[in-house]
Amino acid sequence: MSSTAIVSTTSASARRRRPDLTPYLLVAPAVALIVLIYGYPIVRIFIDSFLSPTKTGAKTVGVANYGFAVNDPVFWKSAGNNVFLLAGVPLMTVLALLFAVVLFDQIRGWRVYRTLVFTPYIMAVPVIGATFVYLYGFNGIVNTLLRDIGLGGVAQDWLGNPTLVMPSILSVVIYRELGFGVMLFLARMASIRLELYEAAEIDGAGWWARLRYVTIPQLRSVIGFFVVIELITMLSWVFAYVYSMTGGGPGFASSVLELYIWKNAFAYRAIGIASAVAVLLLVATSVLIVVQLLVRGGESETGEE
């Protein structure tokens, strides 16, 4: 096997040689798997979204499946809930930043705190969901505490009340994902050059000013990264939260697009409708793909910074 393709990607002196098949052979298994697991399904949902299965075979129904979806209030409720969750990302980011900044000051016991805040992120969503169902129950710990401190009037059926169920679910998502943000921010903060802080101090900058003019600007890219990851989570990865805590209820109050697709696909045999909604979700995520490529793709294409 030839070795001529070896180059240093950071060296500008690399020269092109005659074509070598080695790289193609190396990427072939990954490409094949990706075609199977991503390529085939993506092509197929587009096709299926225009079909309706009948006894005699599938027949083309134009955009009727899309029509069903957009005329179904449950679809809109589900999409709206995803939007609601997306809107929770700034809150989560601010919270993560707050905890990271406090931890970064190395208050006593910060290592322990750091481990603890990260623990929820290690636990599976179904595990967390199963537990929060009890904690958020009408007679769960949250309400018991509220009643104990004389705030019984505030006690609510957190997951059983249609107006509160989404905020409650969002809080659980934040609960789990927060530690990830704190970790990311801490890691980046550790590499901020000390001189920046010293210079700021000489200029008489207080705690807040240092945070605002040194820390946050330095964290910009990692904050961007975290926000993108969490936007993706809120759009594409909340199924397990909803499934394990409410199943989409009460009524459809906590349905999300993933659940809507899954129900139509696997419970109601509405393959066309499920495919149409999958296409719509894919289109929505493609916006995030662009953002993701901007945040993440550019930096690593050639390895040159």
Place this chain on the structure above:
Amino acid sequence: MRTTMVRFGGLLAAASIVLSACGSAASTPAPTPAATTAATAPTDSASTAAVPTNAEPVELTYWYWAESDAPGADKWMADSVAAYQKDHPNVTIKVVPQATDTLQSAFQTAAASKSGPDIASQWATGPVLGFVWSDAISPISDLVPADEIKHWLNTSENTYQGKLWAMPMYLLGIGMAYNKELFVKAGVTPPTGDRWTWDEFLAASAKLKAAGITPFVGGDKNGYLGAWWFANLGGQQLDSEADLVKAVVGEASFTDPKYSGWYTELEKLVKAGYINNDVMSLDLDQGVRQFYQGKGAMAFTSDGMLASAIKELGADKVGVMRPPKWGTGTLADAGNATQSISFFVTKWSQHQQAAADFLQYLHTPERLTEWYKATGVVAADDRFDSTLVTVPQLQQMAKFETTGQQTWLENWIPSQLDGDGDLPAGQLIFSGSGTAADAGQLWERVAGTWRAAHPDELANWQGLLK
């Protein structure tokens, strides 16, 4: 019972139902015999292809499900098989227990490839008829004499086009249990007959409430309490199951008070505070547990739950009545017992008569008695010796379940309408986030979606009305 058992694994179960059916419908009509693996145990019988005569060896494969409804049922079946094989040395019966979640999907796969067990189990009405329509079932009434079938109960659940398609084994129903002690405390007297009128129920609830007692306890987090109310109240303005099917297929509207007016009554209960305030954060079973703990005066209970209540509260404290009568339709008088699971002979079986003979054997009085001893569940046969039931409250339940017309309404709607209509509509009411009118509209909308998305199924359901 189907409601409670099927659906907790619920939607995930439903998952495959579908796809095995659709997989073939969508584009590739190729049958998929290997698709479901382990649960779909090998089926030797179909390949032996022998003409059944008395002497020739017959091997039957039986896909069996009952244990989840009636713990002890597997043991009983093993005993029954052993006894039957002893009397019929040429017959070998291989029992393959089925998982709740894959019950439908596994058989769907078998039906698609027209090979599999000789005898199989499916839930009554909807699922059974679904397989009738996909031509997977041989009518049992062609294989078992009419004077045997006349002893079986609840046969209407699987009767279609003049034939009976599957055999019932047992009956499950819902009663309204009450706490005698709390009744006395509030000055409430149980009905003189076997049930209250709706107004009597409301009056009693008011008294209980005034005495500081929660009149009715339950849990609807998973939606099943709403479904149980539907099964008990939802049909009381209807004259037959066909009335319900009319609304399913679009010949009538669920927004008609005839169909959804009962939600107004349910709304009254919620608004008046007659139902526990944590109803939406408890699952069905957790809600019933409140009753065991003496936290409420009344609750819907299955036979098994009633037995638990007696165990926890003491036999002298628990009474049971039929759910109240509210409507004026013929079905207002019907009981709510269902056979839950049904057993049938498959269309492709090479030994249809032998299979039917074995099923018939399961209804011999001796087997029925053993069934009850093993499971504590009433058998669906008028030859069942009801004196076997010794606990008075359970005796009463057994009487409710075996007397008069019985219908479990949930069997008569497509699963999509159940999951997206019935269950969420109840949650709208219990959580106070929707009105009775909203509930009716929800049903109608979901039915419309289902009709539009499934023209084939619609045609089959329309066939039910003929």
Place this chain on the structure above:
Amino acid sequence: MTDRGTRRNRTRSLRSGGTVFRHVLMISMAIAAIYPVYYMVATSLKSKQTWTADQFGPPLPPTLENYAAVMADGRIPIWFLNSVLVTGASVIAATAISTLAAFAIARLRFRGQTFLLRLMVALMVIPPAVLILPLFLGLQPLGLTNSYVGVVLIYSGMLVPISVYLLASFFRTLPVELFEAARIDGATTMRILRSIVLPLSAPGFVTLVVVNALWVWNELLIALVFLQDDQRRTLMAGLTLFKGHYTVNEPLIMAGTFIAALPMLLLFLFGQRFFVRGLVAGAVK
């Protein structure tokens, strides 16, 4: 995080008032973060009676009866093994396939390599919910639903984009001189991969394996759809079923849930740095 000396200086420079406030903040955060775990463990150690009497009190006297019942039920141990099998196989397959691709992308030059890396980044965004239905319809006629092979195929496929991305970033950090020296010695591409890249990348692999294992172990949607046979479920999918069977036995449910959470908690406890490194990899240079 970096060396302690610098940190200390910085600590001083950053410290300002509100120490009490910060401690209050962090302590409440810590309690909130850990309470659900405590609740899970405490509940699982209570008898049904103790739990009914007091949901929130300490588990006194503690009992292991729920764990015994979980074992007696017998399904959770099976699901546990299924999860181990599926996780192990998926992670191994994904790592092997991704290593080859990442090496080519990071260290070789060929047409389409930039595109390929961008594609990986883009694919990381695609929701599994979009893919499962066509995958199911496509795999069913092949007998690959309800099969370990099918599910491992899907998991490893879904792990490829992130794995290639992370490994490529890692391979790039290896010193260029090593490759040049090897080239001068006439080493073949495969040899360079085997004797330079692999040995030097152990930390990268550990990190990747941890991240991927965490993902597969915790995954629910695919497991629900593709492994429906009771005997083949993974722990996460089985947990849902288990909850349904024992609705009125909360201590038992919490015991099962805790067993499901335990492996990752233990891994985290003993390999915290790998988790941290893995999860922040790619985000922070």
